[in-house]
Structures are given as structure tokens and as C-alpha cells.
Amino acid sequence: MGVIHVTDRAGQRHILEAIEGWRVMEIIRDWGLPIEGLCGGACECATCHVFVAEDWLDKLYPPTGEEEDQLDTVMTQPNSRLSCQILWTPELDGLEVTLAPTGG
Structure with a gap:
């Protein structure tokens, strides 16, 4: 296991335990932070829109055309x-994201 650092819409930073193979959206949701993910991934x-810290962008697979x-x-x-399109792996230990404003 590893962690994801999530900054919520109020600016509060949370350190969430992450499980390999889970979608980042699922991890955030299951820890009780306010992320909708209406389509379930x-x-x-x-x-489930987030802003990824610049240092981490190159470590993620590029977005698909669908995304x-x-x-x-x-x-x-x-x-x-x-x-929902970011699967957590040990290489993403310490990933930093910020929840996008609701409706955006």
C-alpha cells in the first residue's frame, strides 16, 4: 500500500491510504471525501475531475480520447x-491531486 495526497475544495490536505489497482476516484470516494463519480468510473x-500536481503528470498514462x-x-x-481514469500503482505512491470545483 501507499498514499495519495488530496487537497479538497476547502484547501484542506488529506493523506489517503491507496490500494494497488484501485481507481484514484474510488480511493478518494471510499475515504469519504466529496467526489461524485456519478458514472462509477x-x-x-x-x-471526478481533479488537478494533478505538475510533478506527477509525466508519471501518468496520457489521457485517452474518451477522457x-x-x-x-x-x-x-x-x-x-x-x-476514474488513473489506476493507482506503487509507482504513484505520494501522488498529489486537488479536487476540481463542483461543476468543473
């Missing part, structure tokens, strides 16, 4: 990703 809603299409529906930044 099917890359169909963008309600990019969903991100086009919300207000994004260059470091925007859908947390």
Missing part, C-alpha cells in the same frame, strides 16, 4: 484529469 460524466472528450465538457487546466 466509466469515463462518462467528468464529475479528453469528457474533460472538454468542464472548465479544465493543463493538469486536469479524470480520477
Whole structure:
């Protein structure tokens, strides 16, 4: 196991224990932080939008066309990703993300 550092919408930082193979969205949700993930991780809603810390972007697989299409529906930044599309692995131990504003 490892950890993910999550900054919530109020600016509070949380250190969450992560399990290999779980989607980052699932980890955040299961620890009780306010992330919707309405589609359950099917890359169909963008309600799990996060901003990934710049240091971590190159360590993630690039977004698929499907993920990019969903991100086009919300207000994004260059470091925007859908947390349902990031599978946690030991190489991502210490990953840092910030929850995007609701509706974006």
C-alpha cells in the first residue's frame, strides 16, 4: 500500500491510504471525501475531475480520447484529469491531486 495526497475544495490536505489497482476516484470516494463519480468510473460524466500536481503528470498514462472528450465538457487546466481514469500503482505512491470545483 501507499498514499495519495488530496487537497479538497476547502484547501484542506488529506493523506489517503491507496490500494494497488484501485481507481484514484474510488480511493478518494471510499475515504469519504466529496467526489461524485456519478458514472462509477466509466469515463462518462467528468464529475471526478481533479488537478494533478505538475510533478506527477509525466508519471501518468496520457489521457485517452474518451477522457479528453469528457474533460472538454468542464472548465479544465493543463493538469486536469479524470480520477476514474488513473489506476493507482506503487509507482504513484505520494501522488498529489486537488479536487476540481463542483461543476468543473
